[in-house]
Amino acid sequence: MDKINSIKMERVSFKSGGEDILKNINVEFEAGYIHTLIGPSGAGKSTLIKLINRLIDPTEGRVLINGIDINNFDVINLRRKIGMVFQQAHLFDGTVSDNIKYGPLLMGEKNIDVKYYLNIVGLEESFQNKNVSNLSGGEQQRISIARTLANRPEVILLDEPTSALDPTSTQLIEELILQLKNKLNLTFIWITHNMEQAKRVGDFTYLVVGGELVDCGRTGELFENPRKEITRLFIDGKLTGGKSK
Amino acid sequence: MNAISLTLASSLVLISIFISYYQNLSIEREIVVGTIRAVIQLTIVGYILHYIFAANNFFFTLTMVTVMIIVAGNNAAKRGRGIPGVFYYITVSIAVGTAITLAILILFGTVHFRPQEVIPVAGMIIGNSMISSGLTVSRLKDEMKNRTLEIQTALALGASARQAVQKILKISLKTGMMPTIDGMKTLGIVQLPGMMTGLILGGVDPINAVKYQIMVTFMLASTVAISCFCVTFLTYKEFFTPYHQLKAGVK
Ligand SMILES: Nc1ncnc2c1ncn2[C@@H]1O[C@H](COP(=O)(O)OP(=O)(O)OP(=O)(O)O)[C@@H](O)[C@H]1O
Numbered sequence A: 001m002d003k004i005n006s007i008k009m010e011r012v013s014f015k016s017g018g019e020d021i022l023k024n025i026n027v028e029f030e031a032g033y034i035h036t037l038i039g040p041s042g043a044g045k046s047t048l049i050k051l052i053n054r055l056i057d058p059t060e061g062r063v064l065i066n067g068i069d070i071n072n073f074d075v076i077n078l079r080r081k082i083g084m085v086f087q088q089a090h091l092f093d094g095t096v097s098d099n100i101k102y103g104p105l106l107m108g109e110k111n112i113d114v115k116y117y118l119n120i121v122g123l124e125e126s127f128q129n130k131n132v133s134n135l136s137g138g139e140q141q142r143i144s145i146a147r148t149l150a151n152r153p154e155v156i157l158l159d160e161p162t163s164a165l166d167p168t169s170t171q172l173i174e175e176l177i178l179q180l181k182n183k184l185n186l187t188f189i190w191i192t193h194n195m196e197q198a199k200r201v202g203d204f205t206y207l208v209v210g211g212e213l214v215d216c217g218r219t220g221e222l223f224e225n226p227r228k229e230i231t232r233l234f235i236d237g238k239l240t241g242g243k244s245k
Numbered sequence B: 001m002n003a004i005s006l007t008l009a010s011s012l013v014l015i016s017i018f019i020s021y022y023q024n025l026s027i028e029r030e031i032v033v034g035t036i037r038a039v040i041q042l043t044i045v046g047y048i049l050h051y052i053f054a055a056n057n058f059f060f061t062l063t064m065v066t067v068m069i070i071v072a073g074n075n076a077a078k079r080g081r082g083i084p085g086v087f088y089y090i091t092v093s094i095a096v097g098t099a100i101t102l103a104i105l106i107l108f109g110t111v112h113f114r115p116q117e118v119i120p121v122a123g124m125i126i127g128n129s130m131i132s133s134g135l136t137v138s139r140l141k142d143e144m145k146n147r148t149l150e151i152q153t154a155l156a157l158g159a160s161a162r163q164a165v166q167k168i169l170k171i172s173l174k175t176g177m178m179p180t181i182d183g184m185k186t187l188g189i190v191q192l193p194g195m196m197t198g199l200i201l202g203g204v205d206p207i208n209a210v211k212y213q214i215m216v217t218f219m220l221a222s223t224v225a226i227s228c229f230c231v232t233f234l235t236y237k238e239f240f241t242p243y244h245q246l247k248a249g250v251k
C-alpha cells in the first residue's frame, strides 16, 4: 500500500435494519490535515469513520484511497495504516507496555521501543510497567493513542477522544494531536461534540445531520461565516432532530 | 423391585405437588406433565433398548447413538439461540467428542461394541457433552455481546477476528469444562455417580465399580474438552464477516 494521499467516499450509503444511517455521502479527506466531524448525536458520524478502516462496509457506494477502492487492500494492513481511537479507551488487561506492544506483536515485531511511544504522548517511562487498572481516564486515553501510534499509522480516526475527559486532560490530548500532525505529518479525522475544540484543532470541518453530509469547508470559514442556514442553526445550538428519519 | 413398591414410590411426586400448591408456586401442572412425560419416555426407551439389546445389530446401535446426539444437540442449541447454525455446530461438536472417546475406548478394548455397553457409555458421554457445550456457547454469546468495545479495539489495531476473541474463546472453553473438572474433585464423596451406583446396586464389588468409574471420569474429561473446543472454534466465526468485521445482526 502506497502512502495515503487522499481518502474519498463516493455515493456512500449505509443501511442497517431497514434504516438509512448514512445517505449518499460524497467527501474527500486530504492527507496532512486535521478534519473535524461535527453533528448532532445519532447523526451517523461514528458510522461514517468506521467505513474508513472497514470496521463496517457501505451498503452502497465506495470508499477510495488514492483513487483505489479500499476493498482491494488487505483489511488488516489497512487498519494498521489507518488507526482508530475510541471515546472510551479500552486497555487490554496487563501492563502499559503490553498494550503498546499489542499491535506490533500481532505482526511478529518484538523490538518495540515502548519508552519512545510513552514519550510521544507525554508520559513518564516509569509507566511502562504499571498495571492498566490503576490509571486515570486521561492517562488511559494517552496510552490508547500511544498503542495506536505503535502500529505506525498514517491516518488516525478519533471518535470523540476527549469527551470523557476533564479540561486539563482534554487540552493535553489536543496539544498532543497537533504535535503529531506537525512532527509526524499524520492525518486525523476527528469527531467532536465540542464546537470550540473543532475550531481550535480543525483545518477542515464537516457537518453531518440525519445521515447526510450537509456542509463542509475550511474550519474558520464554516464557523465564522456559515453559508448554510442549517450550519448556522447547529453552531448556535438551535438544531433539533438530528437523527436520521 | 416389584410393581407395588414402584407405585408406592410414585406417591413421592404427590409431596412436590402438595408443596407447590401450599406455597402457591403454581407449578403443579408442570410437575404432573413432567412426571407423565418421564414415565412415558422411560417406558418407550425401555422397550426400544430391550429390542436393540436383543437384536445386537451394529446399525441399530449406531442409529440409537446418532439419535441421542441429535436430541442432545437440539437441547444444547437452545443456549445459543440467535447464533446462525448453532444447532449444527453443537451437534457436530458433541458427535466429534463422542466419536473420538468411544473409538479410543473400543480400540483399547475397555468397552466392547455391544449395545449393552456402547449405549449406556455413549449416554453418559453425550449427556455431559451436551451440558458443557451448551454452557460454552451461552458464555460465548454473552461475552461477545458484552465485549464489543474490546473486540472493536483489537480489530482496529489490526487483530484478526480470531486474535480479537482469543480471550473470549478461552473463557468460554473454561466455562464449559469447569463443571466436569469440579465434578472430578468431589467424585465419590459428594456424589456417587450413576454408573458406579448402578454397578454396586447390581451386586458388583465396589472396588471393581470404582475401576469403571475411573475410566468413565477420564473419558468424560476428554469428551468435554473435545466438544467444547470444537464448539467454540466453530461458533465464533458466525460473529464475524470474512473481512474481520463484527456482524451487527448476531446478538
Ligand atoms: N450497527 C447498527 N445497527 C443499527 N443501527 C445502528 C448501528 N450503529 C449505529 N446505529 C444507529 O445509527 C445512527 C447513527 O449512529 P452513530 O453512532 O454513527 O451516530 P453518531 O453521530 O456517532 O452519534 P453520537 O454523537 O451520539 O456518537 C444511530 O441512530 C444509531 O442508533
Ligand SMILES: [Mg+2]
Pocket: A045, A046, A047, A159
Ligand atoms: Mg458516535
